[in-house]
Amino acid sequence: MRHYLFKTCVIVLCLQSFCISSTAFADEIRQVPIDEKVITEHKMQINGKKISxxxxxxxxxxxxxxxxxxxxxxxxxxxxxxxxxxxxRPLIISFNGGPGSASVWMHIAYTGPRVLNVDDEGYPLQPYGVKNNDYSILDTADIVYVNPVNTGYSRVLPNAKGKMPSKDEQQKMFFGVNADIKYLAEWVTTFVTRNERWRSPKYLIGESYGTARVSGLALELQKNQWMYPNGVILVSPTDLGIERNGPVKAANRLPYFAAAAWYHKVLGEDLLQQDLTPLLAEVEQFTLNQYLPALAKGSFIEPEEKQRIAEQVARYSGLSVTEVLQSNLDIDTNYFWKALLRDRQQTIGRLDSRYIGIDEKTVGGRPDYNAELTSWLHSFTPAINDYLRTELNYKTDLKYNMFGPVHPWDKSKDNTGANLRLAMAQNPYLNVMIQSGYYDGATNYFDAKYTMWQLDRSGLMKHRLSFKGYRSGHMMYLRHDDLKQSNQDLREFIKTTLPTTGQPAKY
Known part of the structure; x- marks a missing residue:
């Protein structure tokens, strides 16, 4: 479907006294207007239906x-x-993660009206650019993609005296778990007010670290902005402050190891003959019932049991029994990415283990680079820069920060998971869906399931929690089949969580 651009209307409000500039510098210094908008009009088809x-x-x-x-x-x-x-009409408020990542990833690869020009498995194609997203959820909900401070074209501004805040001052203002949530809640409230969307059902979606962001925002919006979301979508979630250290952290990796090994066909023939999902169900049961208890025994595990567990872990992971034993049953992910295809002189990707890399040396304990990230930057960077400028008519000489300077990031007092549970308890309308790719080695899918299980240990709200898995990685939507399915899952989640007419928010 061809993308049509009919006309461009530019509305600009720039408070020049607060642009990033200084009278000490030349007038030609690059500036960011703090309050402006550019509006373009479009038409497209989604699932065969025309929309404007x-x-x-x-x-x-x-x-x-x-x-x-x-x-x-x-x-x-x-x-x-x-x-x-x-x-x-629902409003989706979309964040990516990092911290320090722009909103580009889900914007032009997942839910928006335009997606990357990539092949069906998500690998970059030239000429770089975007194409129509036939599966966008724009038919069902409006969407705003937000770039936190120092990502995209977002920037810190000089203070009232015209001086830039110090690095320590900026961290306290923006760059930490709780500072991030606080200022973004204020920003969202202003956006909703300006665009007259207070009556609309609202959904928060975040990817990777963005899941901590939206989990915290759910309670912050309710508590301090009096805004109550209908849903939170967690795409490839982090731990949300829910601890899973020691044996749990080690054990939870195995189902992901099995998925990656199955994809690269390094398992035994009996396992390769199985489809992925029943195989993962088998590995999950072993992980919970045998592997985790064995790891909990540490050095006091009986030799016979340790040997038996090592053999089964090797069988599911594609590594050798010797490697598992030499790891004391606890396999480091960096080692796995380096070692799984060592015989082929290849490494596998961290965020998406379908991607292949080649290192200078076959020996070693970790890959030289993340194969998937370099592939993605091939596609995303030229596409977003061109799309914003040529199709959406946003003109600026500022650099679009794919990853911006936000570190050191204050990770202390991360109670985002607990806060999401409290927001759900306070708001009977609020539902949560998790989406994960089976080949994601950074925020693996079994960790996501574990987080879901621990989010509400009372079990009183588990019917409002759901999980969806996909045959791809961290950005599962890059694979064509998963782009279609994951958007459909979002569409159905929104439709099923909208209250019926007259349905009160009460228990």
Whole structure:
């Protein structure tokens, strides 16, 4: 389907006194206007149905308690224009992770109206660019993609005296688990107010570290902004502050090891003859019932049991029994990525283990680079820069930060999982869905299941928690079949979690 651009309307508001500039520098210094928007009009087809929509790109400020702008966030907002009443139309608020990552990944590869020009498995193709996303959820919900401070075109601003905050001051303001959640909640409230979306059902979606962000935002929005979401979607989630160290951390890797080994056909023939999902169910049962208890015994495990467990771990992981024993049953992921295909002189990717890398030396305990990330940057970087400028008409000389300077990041007091549980308890409308790729070695799918199991240990809300798995990696939507299925899963989640007319929010 060809993408049509009909006309461009530019609305600009730039408070020049608060742009990133200084009278000490030349007028030609690159600046970011703190409050502007550019609107373009489009039409497309989704699942065979024609829709019309606006795309708004722009910046919106973050303010301090005295009303001074401290940063400005770049965003892209897609809104259907062929809907007469949007009071019941869902609004999706989308974040990526890092921390320090722009919103580019889900924007132009997952839920938005345009997706990368990649092959069916997600590998880059030239010419670089975007194409129509036939499966976008824009038919069902409007979407805003938010770039936190220092990502995309978002930037820290000078203070009221015209000076940039120090690095320590910036960290306290923006760069930590709780600071991030606090300023983003304020930003979201301003956005919802400006765009008159208070009546709309609202959903938060985050990927990777973005899952900690939206989990914390769910409670922060309810507690301090009096805004109650209908759903939270966790794509390739982190631990959300829910501890899984020691034996749990080690054991939870095995189902992912089995998935990667199955994909690269290094398991025994009896296992390769199985389909992936029943094989993983088998490995999960072994992990919970035998592997985890064995690891918990540490050095006091009986030699016979240790040998038996090592043989089974080797059988499922594709490694040798010797490697498992020499690891004391606890296999490091870096070693796995380096060793699984060592005989082929290849490494496998961290975030998506379908991707292959080649190192300078076959020996060693970790790959030289992340094979999947270099492949993705091939596609995403030229595509987002071209798309924003040529199709959405957002013109700037600022560099689009795929990954921005946000470190050191304050990881202390990460209670985002507990906060999400409390938000669910406070809000009977609030449901949670987790989406994970089986070949993700960074935030593996079994860790995601474990997080879901531990999120509400009372079990009173487990009917409001769901999990979806896909045959790809961290960004499962790069694979064509999973792009289609994962968007459909989102669509169904939204539709099934919207309350019926007259349904009260009560237990």
């Amino acid at each position: 929509y606006h795309a708004t790109t722009g910046t919106q400020p973050v303010w301090d308690d005295e009303g001074h702008p401290t940063a400005t966030l770049f965003y892209t907002y897609y809104q259907r224009t062929d809907i007469k009443d949007d009071s019941n």
